[in-house]
Amino acid sequence: MRSILIGLALWWGWVVALPAHAVDPGVRYERIAGWDGTALGAVVITPQGQGDGPFPLVVMPSSWAVPNLEYVGRGKVLARQGYVVVSYTSRGFWDSEGRIDIAGAATVEDVSAVIDWALANTPSDPARIGASGISYGAGVSLLAAARDPRIRAVAALSGWADLEASLYANETFSKQGGALLVVAGTATGRPGPELAAATRLILAGRGDDAVQGLLPLIPERGAVGELAALAESRPAILLVNAYNDSLFPPGQMVDFHEALEGAKRLVMVHGDHATAELPGALGLPNLAYDEVGRWFDRHLRGHDDGLDAEPPVHLYSQRGNVAAYADWQAVRATEVVHHLGAPRGLLRPTGAMGSTVAPAWSHRIVTGLPTLAHSGTVMISGFMQGLGVAPYSWIPGVSRLAAGVWEGAPAWHARTVAGMPHLRIEVVPEQADTSLFAYLYSVDGLGNGALISHKPYSLRGATPGRAQTVEMRLEATHWEMPPGHRLVLVIDTVDPRYGGVSPLVGGVRIGSPAQLGIPMR
Numbered sequence: 001m002r003s004i005l006i007g008l009a010l011w012w013g014w015v016v017a018l019p020a021h022a023v024d025p026g027v028r029y030e031r032i033a034g035w036d037g038t039a040l041g042a043v044v045i046t047p048q049g050q051g052d053g054p055f056p057l058v059v060m061p062s063s064w065a066v067p068n069l070e071y072v073g074r075g076k077v078l079a080r081q082g083y084v085v086v087s088y089t090s091r092g093f094w095d096s097e098g099r100i101d102i103a104g105a106a107t108v109e110d111v112s113a114v115i116d117w118a119l120a121n122t123p124s125d126p127a128r129i130g131a132s133g134i135s136y137g138a139g140v141s142l143l144a145a146a147r148d149p150r151i152r153a154v155a156a157l158s159g160w161a162d163l164e165a166s167l168y169a170n171e172t173f174s175k176q177g178g179a180l181l182v183v184a185g186t187a188t189g190r191p192g193p194e195l196a197a198a199t200r201l202i203l204a205g206r207g208d209d210a211v212q213g214l215l216p217l218i219p220e221r222g223a224v225g226e227l228a229a230l231a232e233s234r235p236a237i238l239l240v241n242a243y244n245d246s247l248f249p250p251g252q253m254v255d256f257h258e259a260l261e262g263a264k265r266l267v268m269v270h271g272d273h274a275t276a277e278l279p280g281a282l283g284l285p286n287l288a289y290d291e292v293g294r295w296f297d298r299h300l301r302g303h304d305d306g307l308d309a310e311p312p313v314h315l316y317s318q319r320g321n322v323a324a325y326a327d328w329q330a331v332r333a334t335e336v337v338h339h340l341g342a343p344r345g346l347l348r349p350t351g352a353m354g355s356t357v358a359p360a361w362s363h364r365i366v367t368g369l370p371t372l373a374h375s376g377t378v379m380i381s382g383f384m385q386g387l388g389v390a391p392y393s394w395i396p397g398v399s400r401l402a403a404g405v406w407e408g409a410p411a412w413h414a415r416t417v418a419g420m421p422h423l424r425i426e427v428v429p430e431q432a433d434t435s436l437f438a439y440l441y442s443v444d445g446l447g448n449g450a451l452i453s454h455k456p457y458s459l460r461g462a463t464p465g466r467a468q469t470v471e472m473r474l475e476a477t478h479w480e481m482p483p484g485h486r487l488v489l490v491i492d493t494v495d496p497r498y499g500g501v502s503p504l505v506g507g508v509r510i511g512s513p514a515q516l517g518i519p520m521r
Contacts, residue, residue, distance in 0.1 A: 026046040026047060026048045026079055027043060027044070027045050027075075027076070028044050029041070029042070029043055029044075030042045030043075030121075032086075032113070032114055032117045033113060033117070034091060034096075034098065034106070034109070034110040034114075035106065035109035035110055035112065035113040036109075038091060038096070038098040038106075039096065039097045040089060040090075040091065040096040040097070040110060040113075040114065041067070041068055041089045041094065041095030041096050042086055042114065043071075043072055043086075043087045044085070044086050044121075045072070045075040045076060045078070045085040045086075045087070046084050046085075046122055046123065047082050047084065047123075048079075050082055052123060053084075053123030053124070054123050054124055054125035054126075054128075055082055055083055055084045055123055055124060055128075056082070056084070056124075056125055056128035056130065056296070056300035056301055057083070057085075057115070057118050057119070057122070057124035057125065057129045057130070058078060058083050058084070058129075058131070058132055058296060059085075059086050059088075059111055059114050059129070059132075060085060060086065060087045060088070060132050060133055060137060061088060061090050061107075061136070061137040061140045061144075062087070062088065062089045062090045062093065062133070062137055063090075063133065063135040063136050063137050063274065064090075064093075064135055064181060064184060064185060065093060065184035065185055065187070065188040065189065066089075066188075067089045067093065067095060068087045068088050068095070069087075070087065070134070070137075070281055071085070071087035071133075071281055073282040073283025073284070074280060074281050074282070075087050076283055077289075077293075081293070082301070083296070083300075084118060084122045084124045086114055086118050086122075088110075088114055090137065090140065091106060091107045091110055092107075092190050092191070092192065093188055093189035094188060098190070099191065099193075100189050100191050100192050100195050101194070101195075102192070102194055102195055102214075102217070103140055103163075103221045104192075104194075104217075104220075104221070105220075108143045108144050108147060111131060111140060111141070111144035111148065111151075112147070112148045112150075115129060115148065115150060126150065127152075128152065128300045129150050129151050129153075130152065130153040130296050130300050131145055131151050131153075131154050131155075132154065132156070132157075132292060132296075133157070134157045134158050134159075134274050134277060134281060135157075135158050135159065135248070135273065135274050137159075138158060138159025138160070139156070139160045139161070139221075139223070141154050141156055141159075142154060142156050142159060142161065142223035142226075142237070143221075143222075143223055145223075145230065145235045145237070146223060146226030146229040146233070147226070147229065149232075151233075151235050152235055152299060152300065153235055153237075153238075153295060153296055153299035153300050154235050154237045154238065155238045155240070155292040155296065156237070156238065156239050156240070157240045157241070157274070157288055158241060158242060158247075158248060158273050158274045158276075158277065159248060159253065160222060160248040160253070161223045161224040161255075162222045162224045162252040162255070162256070163214075163221050163222050164218045164222075165251065165255075166247065166248040166249060166252055167247075168215075169249060169455070169456055170455070170456055170457040170458060170472060171457075171458040171460055172435055172457065172458040172498050172500060173207040173208055173210075173211055173498060174247070174378075174497065175207050175496075175497065175498055176377070176378035176497045176498075177246050177247045177378050177497070178198075178202050178207055178211075180247070180379070181247065182199040182202050182203065183199075183203075185199070186199055194214065197213055198210040198213060198214055201213070207499040208499060208501075223256065224255070227260070230260065230262075231261045234261065235262070236262065236263035236264070236298075237257075237263070237264050237265075238291060238292065238295040239256070239257055239264075239266050239267070240267045240268075240269070240276075240277065240288045240291055240292070241253050241266075241268055242268070242269055242270065242271035242275065242276050242382060243270055243271075243385070243453075243475060243477045244271065244272055244376070244381065244386075244475070245272060245273045246272055246273055246378040246379055246382050246497065247273040247378070248273065250268060250476050251473055251476060253266070254266070254420065254476060257328070258327065263299065264312055265291070265295065265307075265312045265313075265314075266312060266313045266314070267288070267291050267314045267316070268314070268315050268316065268476060268478070269287060269288065269316045269386070270316065270318050270385050270386045270478075271382055271385065271386030272378075272379050272380075272381070272382025272383045272386065275379075275382065276288050276386055277289060280292070295307070311324040311326050312326070312327070313325040313326070313327060313330070313331065315331070315418050315476070315478040316478060317416065317418075317478040317479065317480045318390075319388070319480055321480065323416075323418045323478060331420075331519055332419065332420075332519065334418065334419060334520055334521055335419070335517040335518065335519045336520045337355075337515050337516075337517050338353040338487070338517070338518060339353070339357050339358055339514070339515050340352075340353060340406045340425070340515060340516060341353075341354060341358035341361065341406070342358060342359070342361030342363060342512075343363045343400070343404060343405065343406070345400075347400075348396065348400050348405075349363070349405075350400070350405045351363070351404065351405065351406040352406065352407065353406045353407060353408040353487060353489065353516065354408075358512060360511070360512050361511055362426075362428070362509050362510070362511035363511065364507055364508070364509045364510075365400075365401065365402055365403055365491075365492070365507070365508060365509075365510065366401050366402050366505055366507055367402075367430075367434055367493040367504070367505070367506040367507060367508055368493060368494060368502045368503050368504035368505055368506060369399065369401065369402035369492075369494065369504075370402070370492075370494045371399045371402050371490070371494070372394060373398050373403060373437070373490040373492055374495055374496060375391065375437070375439070375451065375495050375497045376391035376451065376497065385451075390450040390451045390452070390479075391450075391451040392448055392449060392450055392451070393441065393451070393490075394448060394449070395407075395441065395447045395448075395449045395488055395490070396447040397447075398490055398492075402492055404491045404492075405489070406488065406489045406516075407487070407488045407489075408486050408487040409486060410485060410486040411481070411483065411484075411485070412483050412484060413483055414480065414481065414482060414483055415480075415481045415485075415520060415521075416478065416479065416480050416520065416521040417442075417452055417453075417477055417478070417479045417487075417518055417519065417520060418477070418478040418479075418519055418520075418521050419477075419478075419519025420453075420473045420474060420475065420476045420519065421440055421453055421473070421474040421516060421517060422471070422473050422474070422516070422517040423438050423470075423471065423472050423473075423474065423489075423515075423516050423517075424470070424471045424514065425469070425470050425491075425514040426467055426468075426469055426470075426510070426511045426512060426513060427459065427468055427470045427508060427510055427511075428466070428508065428509040428511070429459050429465075429508045430464050430506055430507040430508060430509075431462075431464055432459075432461055432462055432464060433459065433460050433502075433503070434459045434462070434501065434502050434503075434508050435456060435459075435493055435494070435495075435498070435500030435501050435502045436456070436458070436459070436470065436491055436492075436493060437454065437455075437456050437457075437491065437492055437494070437498070437500070438454060438457070438472060438474060438489065438490070438491050439451060439453075439454045439489070439492075440452045440453045440454065440474055440487065440488070440489055440516075440518070441488040441489075441490065442479060442481045442485045442486075442488075443485060443487070443488045444484065444485055445484055449488055450479075453474040453475045453476070453477045454474060454475065455472045455474045455475060456495065456498050457470060457472045458500065458501055460501065467511075489516055491510060493508065
């Protein structure tokens with residue numbers, strides 16, 4: 001608590017020390033009672049010189065481990081446009097009392113309590129209420145919209161709808177992401193019993209045990225379980241996510257968007273968790289927050305700038321070009337199937353990716369050995385990808401002992417991968433537990449591969465020696481490939497980002513039928 005008070009004092013001292021013309025007179029700090037009386041630290045921002053209102057209200061729960069200062073810059077922009085904004089610290093963090101309950105019922109009910117307070121203490125319009133946040137604030141905003149029909153519009157950035165699919169994709173624990181979350185939560189807040197137990201296990205290297213302990217709680221912690229309630233209240237929902245989000249991968253948000261009814265929009269950009277929208281949260285010009293502004297203007301203020309006529313799915317490439325689709329079915333319709341052939345060659349056996357079905361084949365790789373193929377480092381690699389620099393691997397140096405490699409023919413014209421590649425392979429494990437990691441690269445003539453997409457998949461409790469079909473969707477992307485590049489698929493059994501279960505020097509056979517569907521433009 002002492003560090004929290006010091007931090008707030010430093011911030012407040014910085015604000016009052018600014019020249020008078022730089023201080024927005026509509027900004028004030030408040031202590032707001034949560035649903036059970038727990039005090040929440042909040043910054044309230046109200047329009048000035050725009051009449052008496054009432055004004056549309058936007059409630060903004062803070063991200064995990066971040067205080068209410070997070071949205072002050074954007075809140076001022078919104079207030080100048082005629083919104084009342086309440087940016088508050090989520091329960092258990094920084095200057096808000098209580099315990100961190102991992103988006104539990106208390107945290108979600110706090111959103112409604114903040115709405116109640118704002119309606120009673122600011123010139124807010126009860127018929128025009130929105131909720132918005134980044135990361136933890138995004139997931140909480142979606143859950144609150146399902147439980148409070150007063151919320152008519154949501155803008156969720158770098159959020160989640162399914163925590164299991166986010167942190168335990170295909171039964172593979174996100175080791176780096178999980179560690180980052182628990183360390184940040186412990187350093188900036190007061191963990192509740194569930195988070196405290198998970199923290200102890202994760203820091204002891206028992207990530208799988210931590211996930212197993214949380215799995216019974218997960219269904220009520222994600223908006224994917226609230227689709228019926230959302231269909232009844234029908235808030236307008238905007239989802240903005242990064243392709244290489246290392247905490248909440250975008251595939252689960254694609255599924256959520258497809259299942260939603262009513263007004264909805266999905267915008268995907270390059271970057272990592274919360275990096276694409278960070279400048280916008282500070283009040284700077286920003287694509288993600290331009291989308292937020294348009295969304296609230298349309299659904300809370302009734303302004304129509306043509307948003308309704310636009311396709312609801314927008315995929316931005318690393319060069320800033322956008323591909324727009326009516327829905328994800330239209331994205332899938334561009335898929336081109338590449339059949340995988342037997343890896344051949346003495347020193348570096350490599351398979352072909354072609355348009356015709358190859359004769360039956362099987363190829364063994366050794367498990368538990370790292371290769372040059374990898375998904376990058378949590379937060380860092382995705383941020384660099386947002387700048388156009390993807391994680392790189394030198395494909396000729398990828399160990400063929402520990403990985404299967406398949407390559408397509410180079411194309412002498414520009415191509416674009418836009419969507420979610422779909423891999424189907426036959427697998428024969430030699431042990432009960434094995435993790436597989438699939439990577440799709442754009443590779444130049446020298447063998448330098450830029451990672452386009454990847455996905456983990458763990459076989460657990462398998463029968464050794466028994467063949468089974470593995471299907472996995474790699475994460476969504478929109479990557480523009482230069483002329484002369486070829487597509488390369490790598491499958492290995494170790495990735496430093498994840499807590500895999502591959503035994504050291506075990507084995508797994510990969511074989512036909514095998515194909516990779518790649519959405520191409």
